[in-house]
Structures are given as structure tokens and as C-alpha cells.
Amino acid sequence: MTSLTSTPFEYRMSLRQRLALRGIDGVTLLVLPAVLFLLAIFIYPFIYGLILSFTPKEGGAFANYQKFFSDPFLYDTILTTLWLAVPVTIISIAIALPVAFRVRLMKHQRLLTTILVLPVTLGTVLVAEGLLNYLGPQGWFSRTLMLLGMVERPLKLTNNYWGVFSSLIITGFPFTFLLTLSYVSGIDPALEQAAATHGAKSWQRFRFVMLPLLIPGLAIAFCLSFVQAFAVFPSAILLGAPAGPTRVISIAAYQAAFEQYDYSMASAIAMIMAAVQLLIVVAVLAVRNLFYRGSTAGGKG
């Protein structure tokens, strides 16, 4: 017997107490549905797809990956997709940031937020149809420009890169905006006032106070918006040139699966897609770690 257990006040704790000390109690069971759900619709399909990608129709285990990275028609889709997703994400954030700075000061925030968020509810296909009408050769955008004499021929804004680009911005912006707004309004307004009274002009206040505090939030907004844009599929087909400049990686996967019926190859493409996204997200989060990530309050409550 050690001296500790021989003290008269040392009672044996119940199992419940010992579990509670480790943070496990009845409430912990509430995560069970989520765990099951994740296992069923994410972990299992992912592992199934991963294994499928290594069992090609012909050739060794890595045949699909070798095929992908030796055929420019396939590996170029990575660049094509990045070329859409990265600018779309950056521009969305660049537009969302100033709007959020203004909206945060408004009294009737809710109305404006509702209007800005409306495009989310429309769905990609409706937006694509609308854009085909507005931006198409006979659409009002080109016709207005021609009427004003700014262009001679209708601008080609659909069935190419710009069609997909604008549709991604429209559908992605509300999401980016809401995230940005929550980060911007999370910063204690007294910090900006303190900066102003101590001599910082509006640009300096943004550069030295707001931006450094926003970077971690903006990095998260970037990751989420980027992943959304990277998976572009319907608008790339409806508004883009799916055979050429907007042949994104999801189209390649779709064609492998449903035109060539090569599910193994399609799985391999999906895995490559996931790897590229992961790479970018990890890189962005690594950069985020270089910045201050603590509280954005100016002091004690």
C-alpha cells in the first residue's frame, strides 16, 4: 500500500466520475449520429474510391495515375481548374471585404445581407440560364454597350472562360461575403477608434490593425470558397467551353465514369482532385499560422 491510498479521505471514485474527469459524459453520446453519418457517406466511399483507383482496368496498381500525368488532355485540367478557382476566390474576397466593412456599420444589416445572400438560394443552373440570357450575344449587356457605341460587335462572354468565371463569382460571393462579414464584425470597433485617435489614417488603420487581425479569418474564407469553386461542374458545362478552355477536372472525371465507363480511372481523377485541394488548403493554413490568431478584442470586457 502506498501512503496515498492509506489516507483516510481517499475514497474510490465511481466510474461515472472517472469518465467525467476525462470529459466523457452522457452528452458525448450526441456525437454518435454524426460519427455514423461520416463513416457511411464520407469515410467508406472515400476508402472504396481510393482502393478502386488502384485497381485499373489494365496495367499495374498505378496505371491510372501514370495515364493521367502522361496525357496533357487530362493533366491540363488541373491547371484549367486552378486558373478558374484561384482568381474567383481571390476576387470574391476582394469584393466581399470592402462591402463587409461598410455593412458592419449599417443599422439595417439584415435586409442587405438577405439581398446579398439571395443568389445562394437560386442554384447554379438558374444562375447559368440567367447569365446565358444577359451576357449572351443577344443579351442586354452587349446590346447596351453597342447602343452606347462602346463596342461594335457583341462581346463573347458566354461559352468560354468568362461565362464560368462570372457564374462562379455570383454563386460563390454570398458565401464568401457572409464569412468575411462575420470576421470583420468580430473585431472590436474600439481598436479602429484607438488607431484613429493615435494618428492612423483610414488606409493605415486597415493595413496595420484590421488586416493583420483579419488574415486568419480570410484564410479560412479562402479555403472554403476555393474548395467550392474547385469542384465547379454545372456552370463549366452550361456557360463554358467544356471541350476546351473550361474543361475542368470534374468534367474529366465525369467523362471517365459516364462516357468511358472506367470507374477506376474516374476514382483516380477524384483522388487527384482531392489531393490538389488538400495541397492548396494546407499551404494556405500553413501561411495562416505565421500570423497572430488570438482574440480580436482590445482588452478585458
Next chain:
Amino acid sequence: MLLASSPFREIRLDHMSRAFGAHNALKNVSLSIRKGEFIALLGPSGCGKSTALNCIAGLLSTTGGGIFIDDKRIDTLKPEDRGFGMVFQNYALFPHMTVRQNIGFGLKMRKVAKAETDRRVEEALNLVRLQGQGHKLPGQLSGGQQQRVAIARAIVIEPPLVLMDEPLSNLDAKLRLEMRAEIRRIHNQLGATTIYVTHDQDEALSLADRVVVLRDGEIRQVGAPSDLYERPDHLDVAEFMGYRNRLSGKVIAKEGERTSVAVGNATLTGTARDNLKIGDVAVIAARADDVVAGTRSAQTVEAVVETIEYRGREFVGTARTAEGLELVFHAGQTAELGSSIWLSVDPARALAFAA
């Protein structure tokens, strides 16, 4: 040391007003502040003191009147162009900057050279007694230390005016006393012109050269702390200065400023602060310290003890008169709850106001 570089004589608020819609938060506030003066804006919450400070800082625009440094009008300038220092209620330190960067922020914005900045930041760190803490982030400091950083950040730019918005209200009682002494020490050392907003009359009286009492957006009284404490001009100022006992009755005798008022069966005497004639209805106002339990006489009021607390050297209690008036009193010994006692009011310290 610092602050020699701001040559001006006075800061003048000239009929400064601020309205929020139909509500006038500040009405024609006029005040001259001499260079080096420590001014406390004192008042209950909602009296407009913070509004006044924000207007002076430029964080709120005024809706009338002007603010001048000597003859230069500054209420039209943006806050960053006024060059004031400000200490916020929640400190508002930049959480991503070290203590040194926080303090040097104003100098950086003014593009002061690196060597000069380092020297002045070091000097400010010493002044607020935070030597060796310069590399820390605000989150690693205690509340009192954060407050010191906020003060250092405001004074390092050698502003003509330092504004403080209830800087001690987030600290616990002991630290509050300590920082109060610290603020006074720093002021004595630098002589920075300061406007200090507070709702705590102890803070205002102990720190300020002059106290400005605000109520409903108007200045009620301006004066040295002892003036306000001993000779408040109005009943509401008196109340704010701790004259918690108010007994009303008719004036029955006058002898110079000494005014006797019949309260119930008792005759209470105080110094008149208003023009009172015999027969007028008047209020005798007295602090708890000046209402003492004793033996029955023509100058005592009968009241029933409701609470009694031991305060070390003496007892402090509340008692209710037959008219239902609550009085706060001091007593040398304890009294039984529900028993009747006789309270006398010190005629040398009590004041008489028109009701």
C-alpha cells in the same frame, strides 16, 4: 520631460452640442481648459460625459458649437488629424502587436525615425513601470498592466490633450486605487493636459484639478474638488457628492447664511446655497458622516432603525422617519433594529437648498 513640444495656452469648448435625432445628448457645453490641467467630467450614466469625450476626440461629430486649441478650430478635423491621445474603457490595445509596438503605434503613424521611436517607447515603458515587458502581447498581461500600456500609448506621442474614458472601471477595487495614484503620479510628472471621464466621485475628486459635473447633457457645476465637495451649487450635484440625506421643511430663521428649517418637530440648521426667505420650503442636505445618533433634543429627528452595519471604527445604518424618509447615519455604538433613535445633523456641515 515629454510634452514640452505642444505650445498652446488653452483648449476651449464653445457651446459644444450633440444631438442624436430628437435627443440632445450634449447642450451648449462651454469650458476652457488651461494647458496642464487635469479635468474630470463627472456624472451619472447617460449624462453625456462619454459623448463629450468622443466629440472632443473626433470619434463623434458635434452638431453644434466648436472646439478650439487657442484660436485654431479642431472640431472639423478627423480624429487622426487632431493628434490627441486616448485611453479607452476596455483599453483597446492592438492584440496582435507587442507592448512595444502598441506604444510605438502613434509614433509609427507619424513616421518618427526608428531610433527616436525606440528611445521614446523605452522612456514611456519606464514611466508606466513596465520595464522588461515590452516584448509581450497584451493578452499576456494583467488588467492593470494593460491599462499602463494604454496610458503609455496615449502619452508617448506627446499629445496636447490626453483623453481618458473611465479607464479604471474594469479593474478590481484594490487595483483601481493603485492605478488612480499611478495616473496622478504620471500627470504630476508630465503635466499633460487631461480630460478624464468617470462616474465615480472619489476618482474625480482625488485626481482632478477641476471637476465638471454633467447632468442631462448640461454642465451643472465646475470647480475645484473641495468646492464641489463642500459647496455644491445644486441639490442634484450635492446628491452626487454624497449628500444622501435630504430633509424638507419650512425656513423659520435666518442668520446670514445660516438657515434654520423646521423638519417635523425638530429645527435643523445648515448653510444656505440658494436664496431662501423665511417661510420658503427648503431642503436640508447632509452626508451620512454628518448625521449622528445621539440623545434627544430640539435639534434631533426621530427615526426607526432599519439596518445597521459594523464598519470597524463605527457603525453605519439606515433609519426611517415618521414621514417615511430614509436617512443614513453614523453611530458610535450599535442600535437595535426597529428601535427609535434620535439623529442630529451637524449645522456646520449641512446645506440648505430651495426645494
